[in-house]
Amino acid sequence: MITLYILGAASTVLTLLGFFVPARVTRWLATGSVAASIVYLFFTWGQRQTAFGGLYVVDPISQGFTLVALLGVLWALLVGRSEKWEFSLLLLYAATGMHFMASSPNLPVLLIALEVFSLPLYVLATWRRDEPGFEAGLKYFLLGALSAAIFLYGIALHFGATGSFNAGVQGSGPLYAAALLLILGALAFKVSLVPFHWWTPDVYQGSPTTVSLMMATAVKAAGFAALVRVLNVQDQGLWGLGLGALIALTVIFGNLGALAQRESKRLLAYSSIAHAGYVGLGLYSGTGTAAIGFYLLAYLLSTGLAFAVLAAISQGDVPYERLRGLLYRKPLLGVAMGVGLLSLAGLPPFAGFWGKLLVFLEAAKAQQWGLLVLALLTSAVAAYYYLRLFNLVVARGEATEAAIPAPGAGTPVLAGQSAGGLSLATGRLAAWPLVIASALVVLLGILPGLGYRLFSPTPFAALSRPASTAPATLPATFAITSPSDGAELRAGEFSLQGTGRAGETLEVWDSGSRIAEVRVDERGGWSLVLPSLPGVGEHTYQVRRPGEGEGPSVRVRIVE
Amino acid sequence: MQETVLLPLIILLPLLGFAVLGLWGRRLPEPVPGVVASALVLGSLLLGLVLLGQGGARWAVEDWIPGVPLSFVLDNLSGLMVMVVAGVGFLIHVYAIGYMHSDPGFSRFFSYFNLFIAAMLVLVLGDSLPVVFIGWEGVGLASYLLIGFWYTERVNADSARKAFIVNRIGDLGFLLGMGVLWAHFGTLSISELRELIAPEGEFAVGINVAAVSLAAFLLFIGAIGKSAQVPLMVWLPDAMAGPTPVSALIHAATMVTAGVYLLCRNSFLYFDLPDVSFWVVLIGMLTALYGALCAFGQTDIKRIVAYSTLSQLGYMFVAAGVGAYWVAMFHVLTHAFFKALLFMSSGAVIHALGGEQDVRKMGGMWNYLPQTRIHGLVGALALGGLPLLSGFWSKDAILAASYEYSALLWFVMLITAALTALYSMRWFVLVFMGKYRGHEHPHESPAVMTWPNHVLTLGSLFAGFVGLPYVVQSENLLEPWLNKAIVHHEHEKLPVLDEWALILVSAVVALGALYYGYRFFQAEAAGRLPAWFTRFQEASLRSFYADDVYNALLVRPLKSLAKILFDADGGLLGGFWWLGSATGNLGALLARLETGYLRFYAAGLLIAAVLLVLVGVIR
Amino acid sequence: MDALLHVGLFLPLLAGIALLIWPSLGRRLAVAASGVTFLIAAWLFARASGEAYTFQALLLEPIQMYYALRLDGVGLVLWLAVALTTLLAVFIAKVPTRMLGWALLMESGLLGIFAADDLILFYVFFEATLIPSLLMLGLYGGRERLKAAYTFALFTLAGSLPMLAALFAVRYLGGAPSFLYSDLAAHPVSGSVADWVFLGFLVAFAVKTPLFPLHAWLPSFHAENHPSGLADAMGTLYKVGLFAFFKWAIPLAPEGFAQFQGLLLVVAAFSAIYAAWLAFAAKDWKRLLAYGGVSHMGLGALGLFSGNAEGVTGALFLLAASMVYTGGLFLVVGRIAERTETLEIGPVRGIAKSAPALSVLTMFLVMAMIGLPGLSGFPGEFMALLGAWKISPWLTFIAFTAVIAAAAYALTAYQALFQEEQNRVVSDLTPREWAFAVAIVAGVVLAGVYPKMFTQMIHPLSEALAKLLGGGA
Incomplete structure (x- = not known):
């Protein structure tokens, strides 16, 4: 509850305050409030709460997915800076929307939350104020509107079929199925499941890299939080086939499409499509919340690393060749990129591996063998394009610095680089997130239990509570x-x-x-x-x- | 028979010599490595004799590899081989001290020599087939090293390699033979196998004869390789590339007889298998004939002797094939003496002529080499089968045994005996008779080389008397002594008259052929030969084209195929890459769906939604 | 003892990371770390009592995944082989210091593969080892290294992912409560599921055995790696397919194995003879050794797939032995390449004249490779033959013609480099190389002359597997 208050209040206050204080202060305040929300989340972790007559629910889903989303926003705030104060503010609005999205079982509220965090994103997508930027923003906006319409229609049918606005209400019949699938489609748009993914490559590429970072991480977290609630329906027959088709298309299209790319951001867009497919596998078993959460966390860290490194190079396009020999020119960026890519590829001992493993396990539990095998095969394809980038990063200097249109001789890549009014954090401030995220990717790779526990129903049971006070209220028998x-x-x-x-x-x-x-x-x-x-x-x-x-x-x- | 750790010591002595000389031999001044090596072999010999005198010995480590012991046994059969290997080996070691004088690889040579003796002793003492196989391959390695001793010459290195590879073909037979025995009897210990297969001197009831036959046949293939029988005979003549003592040690006295020894040691497999034994006889007969014919055309002094070795090994196989195992071993013994003598006389001649090996550039050595001429004469006559010399008695025993088997076999072997007498005279005449045709200044060898030959000469003269025919001596020394260790069929002796007749015939044939050869090849020395014989010699010189046939039919096709396959394997990888790029192309195709047109995207989105709902509703 | 297990497992990892960060620590650290690891392996080996060393801790509770180690006889033998070869490799190879760090990282991964007793943990080690191996190739390889690296990585990954599917299936269709070996083995899958599970494992492990046609990555992997042979030696250690079949694939899906056994025997036999043949046409040492290795693993696979105790023991013995001698050969070839500046067979000839000890060392290892009895190559090959013959005499015959071919290709190459007319003078063994030579010769001779020391560790486990398969001893 306090999380919501912090975010909501900060958004409101900063909107007014922004006119009077420098952009820098706004940014610090925005960052601070997001950080405070995260800290508060940790303090109240595992506590359940309901408010507004059940429209707002704090539960493991809410906490876990909000955490991922807020971390994504925080990272974007740390990496990207603008002389315009609206930038940080828009990110803050989005954070508020995402938190609500993760915390409500009520379909209309979900729709509102969706719009709350989507609208800032439409604006942010155009932040570079150049042709591709506007195109990206427009596409995102129009298609987003369309998907919202689909969502709305789904809600209507849902109410018609069940008489309830609450997600997860059991029902039956074609009407109910149609409702579920329409909502699924609309949310699939947000998390980029094929064939609702059309916007993704264009928008990721056209947006400032910092914004792409947030789209790839935070938005997905919010979207999947809603999906977990919506698809918490006993009768898998209603939506299983539809979701299966989406996942199959997604992993095929995402991974194969990525093979053909030559530009890093677009590649990561395709990769984010593919990863959405893998996350989707976790929806089948009904017990996959923790796995999905962990996956998203791992994905946030890994793809965040990749985007952050790209952002450090340029807010615009980064053709593959510009990454050649990065490890030697900028060891920190090189290592961070390397760790991120290997984790994305799902190699142990990095967090990405456990994410994949856990959602695949859920699929196996649900006996989705066909999808599982497809996902695994496409993972092998995925390895190819990640390794291609990885190889470039560690390739020893055939391409020289000359191949890279550096802003000026001797200028470090991390130095501020203006792109449509969006400059980059420099020096240590940008370096620390990279170091921390890399360390976390490795740490979670070695001790996945640390992360997984976060998303479990009783996250700190083993840590904070003596074993004797284990929930005695639950039936000891079966x-x-x-x-x-x-x-x-x-x-x-x-x-x-x-x-x-x-x-x-x-x-x-x-x-x-x-x-x-x-x-x-x-x-x-x-x-x-x-x-x-x-x-x-x-x-x-x-x-x-x-x-x-x-x-x-x-x-x-x-x-x- | 006692359990004693002294038994492996017989092997360890020369092995120690190998290690020590191999590591530090180069720091020792010249004769020392040779003396050390010889002394160690002598030590082995004496130790072997002592243990044999005490009634034999055994020693074993159980489960050396699961189910297979590391076991050795010294009985009369292996005892005889120890005497031959270590005894003749010792003489050759001593001889080599002189022969290898001032060679830069002096100590290396003796190190290899000791390795060879050690491996050979493992071979003969092993009581478990894998242990025998260790020795089997060990002698292969040693001979490879020794043949290629002067490895800077390409032809030597080639010959060494050829010997090893051809031997490996036989070794595969040996390996597979062990596979059969293991699969059917669950053990590879020779004594256990013997208990299982032929406990009472005949096949056990209910034994799987087909399996025994297959095993026997496969082991026989191993023997073919090691003993250079047709069709794996091609390596032996080339193996003459090594220094002469090597030829004497490996290709006369010891290694090549390993095949014969293997048959005798495992006689319990063969003695009641007429089908397999028939093959042994057939191969032996062909080899005897082929070797004899090839010997006529050779111009290299050692190659003549080498082909005679082939031929004599054929005799031994015939003996083993007809079931006269003790006779085969008897011939191994006598052959060891006279063949080593022939090789070492050849060596003395080569030594005298400063490395010349071509008999066409020899002649007249009778006048130059007063001691070697006696050695050469005795060796040639023993090989040719002059009555009362050792070769006569053992060959006669083989002829008698073949006669029992089949008159036709006897006849072929008799013809071969005549050929043997002829070419042994050719060798002698070309080397020692007539005028010297070269330009060196021949000189007699030092005492260290002649004394071993003296001993071998004695052996060649008298060794035959241990195995006299029963009509001469009702119970000879060798037969009952050896038969204690060999499974065989007891059979009726030939009638006295027949036996005498056979002895007489072979004596007459040998004498006649020796005399005729002596006369005939004086003509070759003088360069006056009938035309048909010259043509025959040309074919004989090239071993009747055996190498060419193998090269054309096997070696070259295999090599070309290897090249083709090698490229194809690159293609295989290319195939995988093709699969990869096909996937990539499919990806490119899919990526083109991202047209960038908003209308297309919107339509796609709507259609997708409709389809999704339809799937859900119609389901 | 437990503590030693973990120290042995992770010491190389820590030392490797240290070396990557502070390369100035130098080779001494690498040698010390791998030396200590070897001592630990030897100590554990010497103190082995028939009971395996085990350790279990729950790593990921919700999916019942354990950090579970179990070092039994087979694991100990392989630990010893890996530790020895790694020690020798970092001791002798002349490479940039960071590369030694990667090698150490790899060692940890390899030790983990042989010690893991939880299927997921095994998978983690199996996959994680790929990274250092890949980096050694990608960072320090030859001109075509990137292509070789892709090939290697994609074969490995494309193989491992079906294995991941099999891994899920074996638990959730077999109904085991955890991924522990004991649980999984107690709930083997059956029916057509077993076929699919085994197939999944098969693809992964065939790549790493390697078996035809999934060996295709190997020649370029070796040919493009750093000429020192360090990466090749480590790559040789990474050929863990036979072990993985033995420990996981066969016991977890015995029915599936039974289905594929015939095919596998054929493939193994074909790999053996095919690769031996190709080795004959190889024009450089690394390809020759690569194909030679495939051929030998084919023979081992034939023994393993025959499913009886002697065949399995033979396969595992051969695996361990070949790690040492093939690894050793790669390293020796690396030393020669440093002297002659080429890995090609042909241009440089006759160097035995100037480097006799080097030539003897090479000859020794070549002889071990072609299975000369009395050296470590033989017992394994021989037992594999004994086992295979029981199952299929004809295939055994075909496969073991490879031993003839082995003599042909190995000695031909040896002759070309060391014998004939000398055209290059090279230096003989340095003191460091002498130390290397003594160690490896001692190891190879010990295993060849007294294989019992190792087979008695392996054989009981092989017998258990044979019993499981119903073949009996």
Whole structure:
């Protein structure tokens, strides 16, 4: 709640204050408030809160995704600076919108939040005030409007089908499916899932690099936060196929398209499309929030590194050749770029690897083998283009400095470089984020648990609380709650549901053979769509703890 | 039979010599490395004799590799080989002290020599086939090193390499043979195998004869390679590139007889397998004949002797093939004496002529080399089978055994014996008779080279008396002694009259051929030969084109194919790259969808939304 | 003991990072670190009691992923081989100091591969090792290094990603509660899933064995690497495919293995003979050794895929032994290249005259490579043959014609460089090289003369695998 207050208040106050104080002060204040929000987030981590009659919810989703989004904004604030005070302010507006987006289960509120953070972005996209900049801004704006319309239509249908504006309300029927998919499409636009991705390469390339950085990181976090809520629907049949198609198209198009690029920012645009596809894999299992969160964090750090390095070189285009030998000319930039690229490629021991691993695991849990294999194959393709950049970065000097249109002989690359009124942070200020992010990428690569825990339902349980006070309120036992014992059921028309200790894994047995494994969710419940249709007759479903021979069971009769 | 760690010591002595001389030999003044090496071999010999006198010995490390022990056994069979290897080896070592005098690689030479002896001793003492194989390949390595001793000459290096590679073909047979035995009997220890396969002097009940046959056949291929039998005989004549003592040691006394030894050691596989034995006989017979024919055309003094070695090895294989294993070993023994003698006499001649090896530039040595002439004469006569000399007795035993097997075989072997007598006379006449045709100043060798030859001469004269035919001595020394260690069929002896007749025939043939050869090749020395014989010699000189055939049919096609494949492999990588660039092109195609036109994007977005909804609704 | 395990595993990593940051620390640090690592490996080896050294700590609780190490007999033997070769490599190779740092990083990765007992941890080490290897090639390689680096990286990654799918499948379709080896092995997958799982593993490990046709990256990898041979030696250590088949692919999907066994045997046999043949046409030493290595791994693979105890033991022994002698040969070739300024076979001849000890050392390692009995190449090759013959005599015959070819290509190349008319005078072994020679000769002879020391560590595990496959000993 305080996060929202800080961000909201800072936005409002700075809008007025900006007229009177220098741009520098505005920037510092904006940065400060975002940082303060992050600090506050940490202090209240794991605490749940509801406000405005349920329109605003602070829960793990809200906290995790807000953290990623705010970090993205913070980074953009640190790296890019403008003599115009509106720049920082716009970023602050966006941050507010993103936080709300991550913290509301209410569809109309989500739409408003979406617009709140989109509008500043439309403006920021044009910040360079040149032809490509305007083009980018216009495209983003018009297509964004279109997607908002789709969103709105989806909300209408959703209300029609369920009578509720709340995301995650269960429903059925074609109307409901259409609603879900329309909302999915609109959000897919924000996170750049193919075929809603059209704007991405053009806008990333046309926008100032700092802004692209934020689009690639913070916007995705906000978008996926909403997707996680919207798709929290038991019946995967409604949206599974649609999402699957999007993901398949996304990983193919993103990765193959990236192969053809010759300009770094555009490449990262395609890469961000591809990564959106991978994140999408985490949506299937219903337990993937933490994995998605971790992925986005890892992606934020890695792609942030890449964008920040590009931003240090130029706010405009950076053809590949300009990266040649970067490691020797600017060791810090070279190392940061190298770490970022390897992490993006998903090589251990960098954070990007664990992100991929975790979302892939979720897909595996949900038995999405086809998508998984496709994602893996395209990852191999992805390795190629990341390694191409990587090789350039470490290539020993065939191309000389002369190949690079340096702003002046002897001028360090990190030095201020004006581009459409947007200058760059210089010296240490820009270097520290690089160092910290690189270190975090490596740290999370070695100890992924640190990051993963952040997004778990009880993030600091193991750290801050003694083990004895572990949630005793949750059921210590486990059981099957549905169907009831002795019920007569039709094959394919029921699923098994039950309770257990949050986070634990249970095995489900059918008449003595193990058929599946379920994971108890944060609320202490689990459900299982039977992997294959049971035959007609008596079935005894039993749930066991792994390694134990017995457990509660129900006997049901399956009829024609 | 005792368990004793002294047994491996027999091997370790020369191995020690190899290591010490190899590392520090160059710092020692000239005769020292030779003396040390010889002394170590002598030590091995004496130790072997002592242990043999105590009734043999064994020594083993279990599970050297899983299921296979590192085991050695000294019984009568391996004892005989130890005597030959270390005994004759010792003499050759001593001889080499003189022969290798002032060679820059003096100590290196003796280091290799000791390595060879050590490997050979491993080969003969091994009681487990993989251990035998260590020696088997070890002698291959040593001979490779020794043949290529003067490696700066390309032809020497080529010959060494050829020897190693051709031997490896046989070795593959050996390896696979072990594979068969392992698969079917689960052990590779020779004594265990013998217990399993032929416990009571005949095949055990229910034994898989097909597997035994296959194993026997594959091991036989190994023997073919090592003993330079047809068709793997091509390496031996080329191996004459090494220094002469090498030729004597490797290609006469010891290494090439390893194949024969292998057959005898594993006689329990062969003795009751007529099919496989038939092949042994056939190969042996062909080799005997082929070697003899090739010997006629050679102009290199050592190559004549080398081809005679081929031929004599053929005799030994025939003996083993017909089941007379002790006779094969008997011939190994006598052959070791007279063939080493022939090689070392040749060496003495070469030494006398300052390195000349071409018999056409020799002649008349009778007048120059008063001691070597005796050695050469005795060696040639023993090889030619002059009655009462050692070669006569062992060859006669082989002929008698072949007669029992088949009269036709006997006849071919008899013809070969006649040829042998002829070419041994050719060798002798061209080298020692007539006038000297060269321009050097021949001089007799030093005592260190002649004394070993004296000993070998004695051996060539009298070694045959340990294995006299039963009509002469009802129970000779060698047969019962060896048969303790060899599985074989007991069979009826030939009737006395037949035996005498055979002895007589072979004596007459040998005498006749020796005399005729002595007369005939005086003509060659004088350059007056019938035209048909000259043509025959040309073909014989080129070994009846065996090398050319192998080059045309095998070596060159394989080499060209290797080149083609090498390029194709580059193409394979290219193929993978093609796959990569195809993916890249597909990507470029997809990337062109990003046209930049807003209307296109908007349409795409809407169509996508509609399709998505349709998917959801229609599902 | 646990502490030693971790120290051994991460000491090279730390030393490597230190070297990358402060290259002035120099070779001494690299030698010291890898030396200590070797001592640790040797100590653990000597103190081995039949029980594996193990350690477990939960690394990522929600997915039940452990930092789990298990150093059993096979792992110890391979640790020893890796540690020895790395020590020798950093000791002898003349390279920029930072490159030594990368080599040390790689050593940690390799040790991790052999010690990991959690499938994800294994994957992490397996993949992470790629980075230093890639960087050594990309930073210090020859003219075509970038292309070679792509090829290498893409083969590796394209191989590993199907493995990742297999890794998920083996847990979630097999129903294991964690990624620990013991859990996974207790819940093997079956049916067509097993086929797919095995296939996933197969692609990854075939690249790293390497087996035809996935060996295609290897020749250019070696040909383009730094001429010193350091990277090649480390690359040789990275050929961990056989081990990975043994430890993971086969036990986790035995049914899948059974499905593919026939095909694999054929591929292994073909790799052996095909690569040996190609080696004969190679015009430079590195390609020759590269193909020779493929050929030998083909023989090893034949033993491993035969699935019986002796074949498996042979394969693993061969793997460990070939790490040392092939690595050693690469290093020696590097020293020769430094003297003659070329890796080509042909232009320089007859150098044995001026460098006899060098020629003997090379000959020794060549003989080890072509499997001369009494040296370390033989026991493995031989056991592989014994095992393979039981399964398929014909394939064994075909594959093992490679031993003939090996003699042909190795001795031909040796002859060309060392023998015949001398046309270049080079210096003989330096004291440092003598030390190298003594160490490697000792290792190779020890393993060749007394293989029992190593086979007794490996064999019980091979027997367990054979039992799992139902083949028995």
